[in-house]
Amino acid sequence: MKLLGNETDLDVVKEATVNASSEANFSETLARRLESVYSQLMTLLHRPDVAQRLRSAPGNDEWSALQVLGHMAEMIPYWLGHCRTLIAAHEPPHFGRTPDAPERLAAVEPDSLKQPEALVSLLEAEIQAAAKTLRQLSPAERRKTGIHVKRGKMTVDEIVEQLIVAHAEDHLVQVRAALQA
Secondary structure, X not given: OOOOOOHHHHHHHHHHHHHHHHHHHHHHHHHHHHHHHHHHHHXXXXXXXXXXXXXXXXXXXXXXXXXXXXXHHHHHHHHHHHHHHHHHOOOOOEEOOOOOOHHHHHOOOHHHHOOHHXXXXXXXXXXXXXXXXXXXXXXXXHHXXXXXXXXXXXXXXXXXXXXXXXXXXXXXXXXXXXXXX
């Protein structure tokens, strides 16, 4: 067994250990935040007074709670797919979409929302799969970058935090508002 040569080497090892622990904790925190969104949604959706308001939009040009759930079930795997592309790429690829992207809009169309129970099951599966993926990402994978069409250079960590987790948390707030309208 080779001993470290001096205190500086020990400091480097300690820093690397702290960074690895922090990175693992960050992934775990993001996974738990995403799982918490689903848990809170389920609490909301199982209230007895909710069923009749699921399809009601709170205002003009606003989505109903069910449309928001449809969007969430589509956007989580969409952004995770881009993370996988970034991880596999040798050079930072361009990625992203505009609000009028056909796949985004299709997820909130009435035909896509006919079976709320199936949609909720799909959302649960997507959140579970995403949380599992987040927990498995290596630090090197999480640092890979791509070029978002509007936001510019982003790491996988930033995509996960901003475009998946915080995005889902924002939609949880939107569902609450839609159900209170």
